[in-house]
Amino acid sequence: xxxxxxxxxxxxxIVLVGAAAxxxxxxxxxxxxxxxxxxxxxxxxxxxxxxxxxxxYADIVTVGQHAFVGVGAxxxxxxxxxxxxxxxxxxxxxxxxxxxxALPAMMIVFRLRAAYLAVGxxxxxxxxxxxxxxxxxxxxxSGVSLPVRVAREFGARPDxxxxxxxxxxxxxxxxxxxxxxxxxxxxIGLGLTAMRDNEEAAxxxxxxxxxxxxxxxxxxxxxxxxxGAIITLQKLRISPPASFSIIDWTVFVIFNVVxxxxxxxxxxxLGTALFFILREYLAQLGTWHLIILGTLSIVIILIEPRGLxxxxxxxxxxxxxxxxxxxxPGFGITRKS
Amino acid sequence: xxxxxxxxxxxGVLLGGLYAIFALGLSLSVGVMRFVNIxxxxxxxxxSFLLLTIATALHINVLLALVLMIPVxxxxxxxxxxxxLQRVIGPNVLLPLLVTFGLSIIVQNGLLQGFGADTRTLxxxxxxxxxLHIGGFYVGLLPVLTFxxxxxxxxxxxxxxxxxxxxxxxRAVADDVAAADLIGLSSVRVYAIAMGIVGVTVAIAACxxxxxxxxxxxxGPSRLLVAFEVVVLGGLGSLRGTLxxxxxxxxxxxxxxxxxxxxxxxxxxxxxxVIFLLRPQGLLPRY
Numbered sequence: 001x002x003x004x005x006x007x008x009x010x011x012x013x014i015v016l017v018g019a020a021a022x023x024x025x026x027x028x029x030x031x032x033x034x035x036x037x038x039x040x041x042x043x044x045x046x047x048x049x050x051x052x053x054x055x056x057y058a059d060i061v062t063v064g065q066h067a068f069v070g071v072g073a074x075x076x077x078x079x080x081x082x083x084x085x086x087x088x089x090x091x092x093x094x095x096x097x098x099x100x101x102a103l104p105a106m107m108i109v110f111r112l113r114a115a116y117l118a119v120g121x122x123x124x125x126x127x128x129x130x131x132x133x134x135x136x137x138x139x140x141x142s143g144v145s146l147p148v149r150v151a152r153e154f155g156a157r158p159d160x161x162x163x164x165x166x167x168x169x170x171x172x173x174x175x176x177x178x179x180x181x182x183x184x185x186x187x188i189g190l191g192l193t194a195m196r197d198n199e200e201a202a203x204x205x206x207x208x209x210x211x212x213x214x215x216x217x218x219x220x221x222x223x224x225x226x227x228g229a230i231i232t233l234q235k236l237r238i239s240p241p242a243s244f245s246i247i248d249w250t251v252f253v254i255f256n257v258v259x260x261x262x263x264x265x266x267x268x269x270l271g272t273a274l275f276f277i278l279r280e281y282l283a284q285l286g287t288w289h290l291i292i293l294g295t296l297s298i299v300i301i302l303i304e305p306r307g308l309x310x311x312x313x314x315x316x317x318x319x320x321x322x323x324x325x326x327x328x329p330g331f332g333i334t335r336k337s
Numbered sequence: 338x339x340x341x342x343x344x345x346x347x348x349g350v351l352l353g354g355l356y357a358i359f360a361l362g363l364s365l366s367v368g369v370m371r372f373v374n375i376x377x378x379x380x381x382x383x384x385s386f387l388l389l390t391i392a393t394a395l396h397i398n399v400l401l402a403l404v405l406m407i408p409v410x411x412x413x414x415x416x417x418x419x420x421x422l423q424r425v426i427g428p429n430v431l432l433p434l435l436v437t438f439g440l441s442i443i444v445q446n447g448l449l450q451g452f453g454a455d456t457r458t459l460x461x462x463x464x465x466x467x468x469l470h471i472g473g474f475y476v477g478l479l480p481v482l483t484f485x486x487x488x489x490x491x492x493x494x495x496x497x498x499x500x501x502x503x504x505x506x507x508r509a510v511a512d513d514v515a516a517a518d519l520i521g522l523s524s525v526r527v528y529a530i531a532m533g534i535v536g537v538t539v540a541i542a543a544c545x546x547x548x549x550x551x552x553x554x555x556x557g558p559s560r561l562l563v564a565f566e567v568v569v570l571g572g573l574g575s576l577r578g579t580l581x582x583x584x585x586x587x588x589x590x591x592x593x594x595x596x597x598x599x600x601x602x603x604x605x606x607x608x609x610x611v612i613f614l615l616r617p618q619g620l621l622p623r624y
Contacts, residue, residue, distance in 0.1 A: 061434050063375070108610060111617040112569070115373045115430045119565040123606055126562060130603040141599075246558075251442060258435055287446040294443040298436050302424055305432060 005317035012320045016269075023170060027163035035162045039234055041276055042169040046176045046227045047253045048260070048268035050220040053180055055254075056263035057192040058216035059199075063250060064121030067105070067128045068098045068221050070244035072228025074132055077238045080150055082137055087153050091168075091229050098225025099218060101128070106217050110210075129244035143239020151236060169230050176223050181265065183219065184323040188212050193324055196263070251290070258297040261309025265321040270309050344474055345591050351476065353580070353587030354484030355545055359560055360567035360579045361490060362538035368574040369511045369531045370418075370426055372433040376441035377539070378561030383444050384410060384543035385552050386452055389459055399459045403544040407537055414536025418529045426528070441557060448554035459547030483545045487583070490541070491576050497534075498576070507531050559602070566609040572619025581620055585612070 026038055047065065054060040075097035080090040109120040133141040155161035183189055191212045194202035203209060228249075232238055242248075252275065260271020275293075282289040304310045313319065363377050374380075384406065391402040421440075425432035467478035498504040510517040510527040518524050546552060546560070567586055571578025586605050593604020612620070 055431065059431075061431055063438070108614065111613070115367070115371065115434065116565070116569065118375070118434050119373055119562065120569075122558075123562055123566065123609065127603065127606045127610065130606070134599070134603075254435070254438060255442075258439075262431075287450045290446040291443050291450070294439040294446070298421075298439040298443075301432055301435055301439075305429075 002317070008316050009318050009320065012316060016266075016320055026170075027166055032159050032162045035166045036234065037276070039162075039166045039169045039230070041272060042166075042173040043227045043231055043234075044253065044256065044275070045268060045272045046173050046223055047249055048256050048272050049176055049180055049265065050223050051250075051253050052257045052262060052265075052268045053183075053216055053220060055257065056267075057184065057189070057196060058213045059196065060213060060217060061118040062109075062121040063118050063246075063254075064105075064123075064125030065220070065224060065253065066244050066246050066249035067121075067125035068102065068224035069228035069231065069249040070125075070129060070132060070240070071098050071101050072225030073232040073238050073243035074135070074138060075225065076229035076232050077138065077144070077146065081147060087150060087233075091226060094225045094229035095222035096225075098221040098228075102218050102221035106214060110214070110217075125244065125246070125250075129240050132244060133240040138238065141240055143237060143242065146232065146236045146238075151233070154233065165230065165234055168233070172223070172226050172230060177265070180219075181321065181323065183216075184265075188215055189323065192216070247290075252293075255293045255297045257307075259293070259300055259307055261307030261313075263306060264309050264313075264319065265323060266313075266319070267307050267309035270312075271307065274308070340473075341595075342592070345595055346588055347474060347476060348480070349588030349591035350584050351480035351484045351587070352549075352591060353584030354480070354487035355542075355549055355583070356563050356567050356586050357487045357580045357583030358483070358490060358538065358542045358545060359564040360571070360583060361494060361576070362535040362542065363561075363564040364568045364571075364574065364576065364579050365494070365531060365538070366535050367568060369507055370422070370433075370528055371511075372422075372426060372430060372437070373565070374535075375434060375437040375561065376444060376557070377437075377564055378559065379441045379444040379448075379557030380536075380539050381543045381546060381560050382552055382554070382557045383448060384540050385459065385547040386448055386457070386554075388540075388544055388547060389457060392459070399461050399544060399548065400464075403540060406540045406544075410536040410540035411533040412536070414539070415529045415533035417536075418532035419525070422532065423525060423528060441561075445555055445557055452554060454553060454555075456551045456553045457547070458551050459544065461548055465548065479545075479548055483549065486541070486545070487580060490538070491580050495576050503527075503530060563605070566605070570609060570612055570620060572622035575619065575621045578619055578621035585620075 023038065023042075027035060030038070047069070051062065051065055054062055054065075072094040075094045076090050079085045079093040080087050085093065105121070105124045108124060109117050112120040132138065138144060151161060154164040184192070191202065191207040191209070194205065194207055195209050195212065199209070228243065232243065235242070256271035256275045257268050258271070259274060260269065261267025278293075279289070282292060285292075300307055306313070359378075359381065363374065366372065366374050366377075388399055388402045388406055391397070391405065392399045395402070421436065422433060425436050461479070464479055464482075468475050469478055469481060496504075498508060506517075506522050506527050507530070509520075509522055510524045514524045517527070563586065567579055567582035570582030570585060571580070586609065589608035590601050590605040594601030596604075
């Protein structure tokens with residue numbers, strides 16, 4: 001590898017680590033408004049990494065991931081308000097419930113082949129949203145607000161509260177990143193990469209494709225549920241259209257990953273960051289916002305299916321976050337021969 | 338009681354005819370091009386808005402507007418395939434899914450931008466309210482005509498795919514693209530024609546949907562889900578299956594809606610999931 005590429009990768013990694021360090025310390029120097037936006041950013045980043053794990057590695061295109069966000073939100077409300085459980089335990093319940101719901105959902109959608117699976121997940125999500133609208137203790141179709149006493153448990157004053165919620169979102173994003181990284185570096189991730197590159201050859205090598213895909217599908221559910229719980233804590237309200245919002249938790253997420261770059265850990269970061277920057281300028285355009293994002297995603301698929309990160313990677317010459325056990329010498333955690 | 342339910346079942350069967358028309362185009366694009374068009378429902382709604390605009394602007398009946406629309410819809414499907422979809426179809430199913438997903442969002446928001454969020458409906462004059470009195474039951478003339486059209490379309494498509502020359506080409510390309518290209522069939526051309534035919538079914542679905550039910554700019558996804566459930570219930574690639582799938586879904590929704598208005602959609606989804614779990618290959622699988 002040429003020297004300037006090694007240098008640019010090193011610079012890229014320093015930027016990445018620097019950004020993470022700034023995010024880790026954000027509550028010390030940012031106000032409540034900025035923290036709220038960053039909390040939202042981290043939650044959307046978690047959703048993007050999870051959608052990318054499925055679509056970019058496990059060959060599962062889901063259009064129903066908002067279902068697990070909603071399940072997490074409703075479970076959090078149910079355990080903390082209706083059962084009166086400690087809020088921190090309620091997070092665990094949200095993660096667990098998402099996993100429990102993912103089991104039957106998986107049994108349904110995995111009977112469908114790739115192209116159909118996408119719409120199958122959408123049907124399942126629709127069913128869960130409609131059922132959520134029929135729950136009597138959860139305010140039926142119009143939803144219900146979180147009592148103030150629950151919010152107070154995360155800090156007596158508003159700024160303390162915003163900082164606590166931010167830390168929770170940061171911890172979730174860090175845990176999602178680290179665990180997904182290790183999953184992709186493990187034998188399972190290696191198998192998934194092999195499957196992505198050549199399904200028949202991977203199967204012939206004895207890789208259990210079904211098992212790897214099942215693990216990935218179940219893997220994402222608790223993280224999505226936790227994101228749903230944190231989002232609920234921030235918005236202080238649950239309702240079927242908002243908690244199970246396909247636009248917020250699936251459509252934007254898909255655009256972010258597709259534009260940023262599918263099949264890499266850097267792509268979702270790039271896409272989600274770009275989304276927040278664009279939103280500053282495009283949000284007031286209303287419907288044009290989504291039209292522009294949709295057009296951008298189609299144009300990017302036609303130019304480079306691996307997204308902006310795929311383009312950038314050609315310039316840099318390598319990954320900043322090496323998930324593949326590349327045979328290329330010179331960078332990454334590869335053992336040099 | 339029995340009469341009420343018999344009446345509901347008749348209504349459900351007739352609604353099923355409309356659902357089968359929704360599903361025909363999806364079934365064809367799935368069967369031939371091997372991809373699920375996420376924007377299928379949005380295209381139906383888009384054409385409904387176009388029909389509304391044409392009928393109002395030219396002061397003509399919507400059914401006449403549909404006749405004018407059919408060649409346009411064929412051209413639209415053909416062009417979409419040639420310009421955009423042809424670039425992404427192939428072994429990777431991810432790309433066409435993502436492109437049609439993008440199209441779906443563009444169409445929905447474009448319609449919101451152009452027509453606002455109001456609920457609309459189409460009108461075909463006196464046909465809207467005309468009814469027939471058959472064996473003690475009153476049934477709308479329009480639903481009966483829709484159902485008859487659905488049967489005619491299923492029979493017509495069966496003939497088109499299995500008896501005509503273009504049908505033979507379409508099936509050859511669907512079976513093996515490389516082999517079809519090798520014997521001189523242009524798969525690009527055949528795909529474009531198939532998508533043009535899908536466009537025609539979309540136009541017909543749009544017209545009869547608008548006459549039968551309300552629609553707005555964001556109705557597309559729910560139409561897609563209906564079409565998808567009908568295709569899967571019927572058995573992939575089975576035309577007669579779409580008719581049966583449509584009828585089952587129509588009955589489930591009508592009876593669900595009778596129990597509680599809010600249960601109409603959910604009842605349809607639940608019946609779909611139960612039948613799908615029991616018979617994942619569909620009710621009348623072709624293969």
